[in-house]
Amino acid sequence: MDLDVVAWVHVSRDRLLAVRSRGRDLLYLPGGKREPGEDDWSALSREVREELALELDPGSFRELGVIRAAAHDQPAFAQVRMACFTAGYAGDMSAAGEIDEYRYVGRAERSLLAPAAQAALDLATTHGLLSP
Template sequence: MHWIDKLAWIRIENKKILSTRSKGKDTYYFPGGKREAGETDEKALIREIKEELTVDLIPESLRFFGKFEAQAHGHQAGTKVIMTCYMADYEGVLTPNAEIEEIAWLNYQDKERSSAVDQIIFDYLKQSDLVI
């Protein structure tokens, strides 16, 4: 079994969740990414969100949301992703940057357009009455 360790920012506004689509892809992912050597969850997530969406997460608002796992999208069977999720407030204007082509606010009906681990998170958000 191979594991991919990722971090994600869970941002909900008006009962919709922020999602992103990378250039040349048709699947949506919650914004975030992988740690670089020696990075804490907080530092890695703040860096990734700045790179992808040009906004600054407010460190003191960062709070653990949950850990989810599923088959990694686009990888061979048996490759799992573990997604450690945080909620946080931000400063700035959300703007697609780097590999991000599109920012979208998705509702529960859009979950099939997302990766497997994001779909699990969508189910959790719906059960918790956080998304419509």
């Protein structure tokens, strides 16, 4: 069974934004599961607002791609299907809700990322958002 989620891919200074949820050992991308009836934009903008206190810009919202990877720390799910999006934002970033930490991760730190976040790092590189 797949865990179906949306994720925000944000790169600054050749580093990928990642978050650590409370009680988790690895970093994930900002985002999460859709609520019933939510489309991708609604789910992602809500999740980013809840996790990082930011407002995503709907005019710059773009799909980057969909990745599949082993589900980390999710015993009921074998795989994660993660739809990845880019978007500009407004506000001052801060860890909120269930997020304990946010940080920017470079390619050399990929081992800090959960498998799906590692795949998203590769996707961002393929699209030229990160240096190879």
